[in-house]
Amino acid sequence: MSNWSDILTHLGESRDNYFGAIAPPIIQSSNFAFDTVSNFRQAFKNELGSNLYTRGNNPTVDILRKKLAALEKTEDALVFSSGSAAIAAAIIGNVKTGDHIICVQKPYGWTFKLISKFLVRFGVSYTFIDGTDISNIEEAIQPNTTVLMLESPNSLTFELQDLKACAQLAKRHNIVSIIDNSYCSPLYQNPVDFGIDIVVHSGSKYLNGHSDVIFGALCGSTSMIQKIFHSEYMTLGAIISPNDASLVIRGLRTLPLRLERSQETTLKLVDYFEQHPKVDYVLYPWAKSFPQYELGQEQMRGAGGLFSVNFKADSIEQMERYSDALADIFLMAVSWGGYESLQIPTCVFYNLHPDETPPLPFTFVRYYIGLEDADFLIDRIDKALKLL
Ligand SMILES: Cc1ncc(COP(=O)(O)O)c(C=O)c1O
Structure with a gap:
């Protein structure tokens, strides 16, 4: 320490x-x-x-x-x-x-x-x-x-x-x-x-x-x-x-408290998502499923609150409905690291520049987990996932 x-x-x-x-x-x-x-x-x-x-x-x-x-x-x-x-x-x-x-x-x-x-x-x-x-x-x-x-x-x-x-x-x-x-x-x-x-x-x-x-x-x-x-x-x-x-x-002054809390909640959410049938894969360096998990354990002491999920969804419209349903809890915004949970659904980059194909599938969402309770966040995700 x-x-x-x-x-x-x-x-x-x-x-x-x-x-x-x-x-x-x-x-x-x-x-x-x-x-x-x-x-x-x-x-x-x-x-x-x-x-x-x-x-x-x-x-x-x-x-x-x-x-x-x-x-x-x-x-x-x-x-x-x-x-x-x-x-x-x-x-x-x-x-x-x-x-x-x-x-x-x-x-x-x-x-x-x-x-x-x-x-x-x-x-x-x-x-x-x-x-x-x-x-x-x-x-x-x-x-x-x-x-x-x-x-x-x-x-x-x-x-x-x-x-x-x-x-x-x-x-x-x-x-x-x-x-x-x-x-x-x-x-x-x-x-x-x-x-x-x-x-x-x-x-x-x-x-x-x-x-x-x-x-x-x-x-x-x-x-x-x-x-x-x-x-x-x-x-x-x-x-x-x-x-x-x-x-x-x-x-x-509160950096360690905030990071520890954010990571603790993130681990619960990652676990929830990894077990959900509508989830294709989760990317989080502190999850055992992460391709470079061992390297992360060697050189990092933690991973904080940022992770991504790829969902099993058929259309951009479906991803939009799911993401919109969470927009009051997972604020739709760039950046991360504050007290509030955030989401960037990559379907936002589709139909943006007509001549550019976004590098990530429309089924991909990056989440940041703030300081809210894990149960509060999981409950809302659980409800929204029924839209997929
Ligand atoms: C990984 C990373 N590096 C650098 C920056 C740039 O930082 P700032 O927005 O403070 O200029 C950002 C901003 O989003 C970022 O995500």
Whole structure:
């Protein structure tokens, strides 16, 4: 067991500096004044370690940085205004024209776009590979490969990569390894334990946990954080506001409670679905039926509340009727990680773009389980499943 309690309740908080207040203040100031030229000069010398200007650092945000770095067991962390901004900074910070990126084949959609549409404009090439087999990554390596982008598990079909093997391979070839660890959160997986260089998060999910803040985190070594701070972070300026940082600090207080509760309920629902005659299969890394169950047990400590179900249904209309019947309990919405249960029925992607065939069958639904009672959720699903 790690020292989550200390990190989430105390680390980074110097209560002596603010009247002993238990909840840290929101320092809603864009800039900071100095009493001497010497102190002003010192802040310019070490902008990330000082409070000079809030696009660089801010005392409320600084508390959050310290907690996130400690949770991911890294030397330092940067906090961004979104997970996408954190991912973009991590990747852009480690490529230049002529370089090559290897990325898992089904990453988060905007990671895919960043690599396949945005960075190609600047002469960066890429290969997407099936990361479930390390030999695919090895074969994709080119002399100019500088980044290996992982997402283990991903957030729809949950494929894993062997993190230790990936990190070792990347190190042998001088490649920076980056992972999107949003699915597990730092509680259920610490990629640096396996040698991964940079860990990024959509903090809009579990880390904030209340569906009211968009933010991202980038965790890594001091030198990597300094490098990205002085380039992508300061130039793009995608920072979190002190007010949002304060909301996230509050959300973090209950991270273990929320995740444990969500996983406990999810296990009950997965068990229910696996036994239901209208279910074709369930995908959940913590279910014994999961194709990479053993690897998950080796490198993860839990799986949280996100899983998918493929149903036995004959038509899109039938799936729509079933999903609509649950829409007041399983809110139909993107994202996950809050207190409320959610669903994304993939039939929503059918009849969307006439010339595109969705990659998943219309019978597939991704669920996120919030903090409601398992019996309450199962009772409603049981009733709705009669529509299939
Ligand atoms: C796996 C994953 N990574 C990254 C992101 C992007 O995060 P944000 O929405 O905070 O920019 C998301 C958002 O849904 C996600 O699901």
